[in-house]
Amino acid sequence: MPDVSWALGRAAELAERGPQHGGNPRVGCVLLATDGAVVSEGWHRGAGTAHAEAAALAGADPGRLRGATAVVTLEPCHHSGRTPPCTRALHAAGVARVVYAVGDPDPVAAGGARWLATRGVEVLTAEDAGVPADVSGRAADLTAAWASAVRRRRPWVVGKTALSLDGRVAAADGTSRWITGAAARNHAHTVRADVDAVVVGTGTVLADDPALTARRPDGTLAEHQPLRVVVGRRAVPPQAALRQAPGDWLHLPTRDLRTALDRLWDAGARRVLVEGGPSLLSGALREHLVDELHAYLAPVLLGAGLPAVADLGVPTLADAPRWRPVTTRTLGEDLLVVAHRPQGDL
CATH class of the missing domain: 3.40.430.10 (Dihydrofolate Reductase, subunit A)
Incomplete structure (x- = not known):
């Protein structure tokens, strides 16, 4: 498997560029080719803009996405709102593996990991992928306040x-x-x-x-x-x-x-x-x-x-x-x- 630990750390760096206002979490994504090379990166720039996965896909060479690994700080959303679901975009692009640090606590947007898995995509949590706790913890910290707000409403x-x-x-x-x-x-x-x-x-x-x-x-x-x-x-x-x-x-x-x-x-x-x-x-x-x-x-x-x-x-x-x-x-x-x-x- 490509170096997902490095990629998740990089995804967290990207996520920090996003705003905390606007109602959406800060999320970063790194796409890795089958040989471990970085295909593309993306982060969420605020409400109404492309989600991190969609931003990374938009900047990628489509020919390098087949079999790629998407490393994301937050579980890909499976919800149609101001932007389409990231799950469908990842699946359509031919991404074969998704590694994410934090499950989505929002019942409206959750379920992305399960949807991808039922369509043959290998889906792993950061822990299951062997990512060190300090790396996955940094990614979790980025969404902690937002996730707490969502859980408590x-x-x-x-x-x-x-x-x-x-x-x-x-x-x-x-x-x-x-x-x-x-x-x-x-x-x-x-x-x-x-x-x-x-x-x-x-x-x-x-x-x-x-x-x-x-x-x-x-x-x-x-x-x-x-x-x-x-x-x-x-x-x-x-x-x-x-x-x-x-x-x-x-x-x-x-x-x-x-x-x-x-x-x-x-x-x-x-x-x-x-x-x-x-x-x-x-x-x-x-x-x-x-x-x-x-x-x-x-x-x-x-x-x-x-x-x-x-x-x-x-x-x-x-x-x-x-x-x-x-x-x-x-x-x-x-x-x-x-x-x-x-x-x-x-």
């Missing part, structure tokens, strides 16, 4: 806070701009540009009047703008900046974030950023709705002021949930810590 929620070394998001007089430096703020905009929706409470709108747009370091608007969502019963002022910015915005007159997330799921959002203030973030944390936490830590001490998180109902240290650190990154003088919620809370 609720968006993957990223919570964001920017705080001082002593855990404050504003000084005693209420000033909060800017705790972090330009590098951290620029990074936060890249996160906005890679989610389907950004959510704040009415308190943040009234106090800070944010535009909630995703901007590049030079101040220009990013190509993708998330849906701007305000949660709360108070009215959004007609002159609010988020009303004037390009793109769509939505006011959900509820204090129940779970209900708001259900609405956003129905609207197609699969990755949501909760950005709006300690009250909203604390409520989301208390309800175990935050899946991924981004904490931008600035080297400043305030000693007093608004805490980053309100009471979470933790009576003693032994009961405090231990989040799982995923990455740490220096951004100028600031530090970004990304952590996932405890596995037991998923």
Whole structure:
């Protein structure tokens, strides 16, 4: 068999080029000839574009596809939506073997492996093909958030806070701009540009009047703008900046974030950023709705002021949930810590 371990690692590299917004998973595909040579590569570039397998097939010499092996990070879909099923395209091209890292959790699109197998295509999971766990695990990580959202039928929620070394998001007089430096703020905009929706409470709108747009370091608007969502019963002022910015915005007159997330799921959002203030973030944390936490830590001490998180109902240290650190990154003088919620809370 061609070197599928290398090919799956390469497919994961390709998948990382795709966006996390748009409702679809990031997927990469490498097509290998019978002698192990790379025939073609492809990745999914976003909703409405060709899936990774179709992109790879489109770039291949048809004469080299007979008997080829397709190595894919996610099980090929067997669903007709905005694009045709990848299973039929692979079968029609003469691909003889498919190796995939992760099964498709979406009942609408799943079943591709079984369909291919019943038509004489050899189908193997990465584990069955002998791919090392670290390689297949990297591919699985690419779809973990999306797969979790699909299984729960609720968006993957990223919570964001920017705080001082002593855990404050504003000084005693209420000033909060800017705790972090330009590098951290620029990074936060890249996160906005890679989610389907950004959510704040009415308190943040009234106090800070944010535009909630995703901007590049030079101040220009990013190509993708998330849906701007305000949660709360108070009215959004007609002159609010988020009303004037390009793109769509939505006011959900509820204090129940779970209900708001259900609405956003129905609207197609699969990755949501909760950005709006300690009250909203604390409520989301208390309800175990935050899946991924981004904490931008600035080297400043305030000693007093608004805490980053309100009471979470933790009576003693032994009961405090231990989040799982995923990455740490220096951004100028600031530090970004990304952590996932405890596995037991998923």
